[in-house]
Amino acid sequence: MITRLLHPSDSALARFAESPESNDASTRLREHLASCQTCRDHIAFLRALPERLAGLGAPEADDTLLERIQGRLARKDRVILPVDAPARSPRRASWLVAAAVLLVVATLWVASSARDLRADATSGELRFAPEQLVSGPIEVTYRDVGLFSGAKRLTLRARFRTKNDESYNSASKQWSVATLARGNGGDFHTTLRVPDSVVYAAFAIESEDGGRVDDNGHKLWYLMTHERDGRPTYDAVWQRANDLMGENIELSMHELQGLARLYGERAEAWGAVAAIERFMLGDAHADSTTAAHCERLVHFESLLRARATLDMAQVSAIRSYAVQLDDRACPQAQEIASSLRAVLAHDTTGAPASLSMRYAERLKAIGTQPAHALALAEEFWPPRVETAPVIYNNGLNFAVAAKDSAAMLRWADRNAAHAPGVASGSYSMLLRQPLVRQAALGRLRETLRRFRTRQDSLRPLEHSVIEQVRLDSATARRILMLIGNALLDDGKVAAGLDTLNLATRGGWEPELYRRVAAATFRIGDTARALPLLARVSVDPATTQAAADSLARVATRFMTPAAWTNAQRDARETMRTTVLEDARLVPIGKSPHLQDSAGHTTNLAELSKKRTTVVVFFSRFCAPSRQELAMLPALAARLEQEGIRLVTITREAPSSELRSFVQQARVALPLYHDTWGEAGRAFQDFGTPEYFIVDPRGRIRFRYTALSKVLTQAVVLKEVEQDER
Numbered sequence: 001m002i003t004r005l006l007h008p009s010d011s012a013l014a015r016f017a018e019s020p021e022s023n024d025a026s027t028r029l030r031e032h033l034a035s036c037q038t039c040r041d042h043i044a045f046l047r048a049l050p051e052r053l054a055g056l057g058a059p060e061a062d063d064t065l066l067e068r069i070q071g072r073l074a075r076k077d078r079v080i081l082p083v084d085a086p087a088r089s090p091r092r093a094s095w096l097v098a099a100a101v102l103l104v105v106a107t108l109w110v111a112s113s114a115r116d117l118r119a120d121a122t123s124g125e126l127r128f129a130p131e132q133l134v135s136g137p138i139e140v141t142y143r144d145v146g147l148f149s150g151a152k153r154l155t156l157r158a159r160f161r162t163k164n165d166e167s168y169n170s171a172s173k174q175w176s177v178a179t180l181a182r183g184n185g186g187d188f189h190t191t192l193r194v195p196d197s198v199v200y201a202a203f204a205i206e207s208e209d210g211g212r213v214d215d216n217g218h219k220l221w222y223l224m225t226h227e228r229d230g231r232p233t234y235d236a237v238w239q240r241a242n243d244l245m246g247e248n249i250e251l252s253m254h255e256l257q258g259l260a261r262l263y264g265e266r267a268e269a270w271g272a273v274a275a276i277e278r279f280m281l282g283d284a285h286a287d288s289t290t291a292a293h294c295e296r297l298v299h300f301e302s303l304l305r306a307r308a309t310l311d312m313a314q315v316s317a318i319r320s321y322a323v324q325l326d327d328r329a330c331p332q333a334q335e336i337a338s339s340l341r342a343v344l345a346h347d348t349t350g351a352p353a354s355l356s357m358r359y360a361e362r363l364k365a366i367g368t369q370p371a372h373a374l375a376l377a378e379e380f381w382p383p384r385v386e387t388a389p390v391i392y393n394n395g396l397n398f399a400v401a402a403k404d405s406a407a408m409l410r411w412a413d414r415n416a417a418h419a420p421g422v423a424s425g426s427y428s429m430l431l432r433q434p435l436v437r438q439a440a441l442g443r444l445r446e447t448l449r450r451f452r453t454r455q456d457s458l459r460p461l462e463h464s465v466i467e468q469v470r471l472d473s474a475t476a477r478r479i480l481m482l483i484g485n486a487l488l489d490d491g492k493v494a495a496g497l498d499t500l501n502l503a504t505r506g507g508w509e510p511e512l513y514r515r516v517a518a519a520t521f522r523i524g525d526t527a528r529a530l531p532l533l534a535r536v537s538v539d540p541a542t543t544q545a546a547a548d549s550l551a552r553v554a555t556r557f558m559t560p561a562a563w564t565n566a567q568r569d570a571r572e573t574m575r576t577t578v579l580e581d582a583r584l585v586p587i588g589k590s591p592h593l594q595d596s597a598g599h600t601t602n603l604a605e606l607s608k609k610r611t612t613v614v615v616f617f618s619r620f621c622a623p624s625r626q627e628l629a630m631l632p633a634l635a636a637r638l639e640q641e642g643i644r645l646v647t648i649t650r651e652a653p654s655s656e657l658r659s660f661v662q663q664a665r666v667a668l669p670l671y672h673d674t675w676g677e678a679g680r681a682f683q684d685f686g687t688p689e690y691f692i693v694d695p696r697g698r699i700r701f702r703y704t705a706l707s708k709v710l711t712q713a714v715v716l717k718e719v720e721q722d723e724r
Contacts, residue, residue: 248686271321316353
């Protein structure tokens with residue numbers, strides 16, 4: 001996954017394309033492939049080559065030859081086509097015979113492996129020439145594998161990043177940047193021009209109506225700017241790491257590690273590595289690397305002091321590096337951080353890093369005076385990239401603390417414009433402020449209208465229009481709940497109840513039902529509350545004790561028979577709404593795995609034709625480790641329903657991994673995707689990722705959330721049982 005300058009040999013790529021598990025350097029090669037689009041394209045070409053050969057056809061055999069072949073096969077002969085002593089042929093004829101034999105062999109090989117190739121080829125091939133961001137035209141070619149059969153034109157969508165963009169994609173926009181037209185050979189083509197300010201660009205292909213998307217197995221395709229020596233530029237790799245935050249933080253960490261290796265003289269790269277490694281790998285790993293970091297930090301600081309003029313960007317980078325290190329293991333870190341903080345605070349050049357420190361110093365001096373802190377935030381508006389997240393957050397909080405109604409709305413609007421995805425959170429915060437309550441309600445209604453309108457610039461590259469509609473609908477329901485509760489609080493009962501009723505339509509969200517039921521109970525409307533409580537009670541994630549408690553509450557207002565009927569209706573609603581998110585994605589050949597003892601098995605053997613939850617996990621990913629602790633309880637609950645849970649890691653069996661599992665006290669069998677078959681079959685990208693597979697070995701829920709797994713798995717199992 002670390003960006004490398006040197007490519008593997010053609011023979012190594014060919015061996016990997018044919019048989020990944022037999023490659024002696026598979027670990028190193030996989031790391032290279034994760035960051036090298038060129039080599040991935042080459043392997044995709046090699047794997048697709050047999051299918052293309054099959055399309056050339058094969059010579060027809062006469063009846064006599066076919067009878068001989070069938071006879072040999074019946075006798076289980078190992079030689080398929082023995083012939084009598086060959087007659088002499090002209091040289092050209094010999095060449096044609098040899099070509100025909102090769103074609104027969106190729107056709108037979110394709111016939112035996114085409115199923116595997118088709119299962120692998122779930123994404124097409126997107127190629128760029130040149131394979132980096134340049135100021136001139138970029139030729140784009142896309143080869144479809146059947147996802148867009150019959151289409152004459154496709155849309156190329158992109159997310160562009162400049163060197164100053166922030167981590168995550170809450171403020172990012174996506175654009176339709178070109179239309180690809182199908183050529184005579186079947187491939188799609190277009191020419192692309194990218195603004196010179198862009199250092200990193202991610203791409204996806206979709207149908208013209210946005211209904212189908214090829215996102216390269218969630219990995220997307222990407223281009224970066226490069227230095228003359230062939231290295232991707234510092235800013236390009238930095239922005240790739242920023243872009244991956246929230247999607248695959250483990251890969252983001254590896255990109256930052258690779259950045260530090262490529263640009264070892266940049267202190268900001270090493271500071272980022274120290275920070276993300278502590279978060280992702282834990283304090284033990286951070287402590288083991290502190291000595292090396294400390295030595296490097298002291299070296300950077302000595303080089304800085306030797307300069308005649310201090311560069312404030314470098315001062316800030318070295319200080320940021322210092323604050324990431326443990327003072328006890330590196331006593332110099334505290335001294336360096338303190339002295340460089342003073343340098344930044346007293347700088348008068350107007351450098352962005354100095355302004356950031358000056359803001360922090362002045363804010364510290366203000367203390368608990370919200371009006372002064374609000375004025376300070378206004379003084380530093382609009383924020384530079386270094387202070388943007390802090391300024392946006394502080395401005396709104398200080399406005400609320402100062403009870404400045406105009407400032408509250410101004411800063412909430414600024415937050416919503418900066419990151420539209422968090423607009424509802426900013427405005428809902430103001431519902432508790434009487435001075436701006438009605439204005440906040442109006443802004444929430446406007447936000448609600450936006451979520452009911454197609455806005456492709458806010459639709460992530462990985463999502464089709466339909467998928468985004470579902471996500472936007474879920475957000476809209478939460479906004480409706482906020483508005484409905486506010487209306488009830490204002491005494492507008494009829495309008496509040498109607499709004500809350502709208503909030504419960506569509507989707508399956510027990511927590512939302514619970515909150516809406518509580519609100520309607522509060523005003524004595526049991527007719528609306530009880531059906532919602534019935535939905536909560538039948539959800540598999542609701543414990544039996546909680547379900548019994550809800551039944552006791554319900555039967556105070558309705559007969560036991562009526563409650564039973566309400567639960568029956570709730571189960572039907574649950575089935576219908578949960579299955580709206582289901583898909584039907586064949587896996588093909590069941591992927592092989594290894595158990596912790598190194599024995600080979602496959603997913604079909606583990607699932608035993610039962611509904612199965614597949615979890616991809618990594619011990620090098622902090623979010624993955626956090627959710628790993630929740631899996632034993634989930635597995636036990638699933639087992640009660642007759643559902644399997646299979647936990648998969650990309651790591652091969654090792655003593656280090658066994659030690660980690662023992663220390664984590666996770667009593668779950670762990671399986672190893674040693675050959676990468678499971679990752680390819682599921683198009684797994686990042687951890688933790690959850691998939692639900694039906695008894696026939698088809699993926700029905702992809703990239704789902706841990707909070708939804710139990711309900712989706714149980715519903716799927718019950719539906720499968722009913723269909724038998």
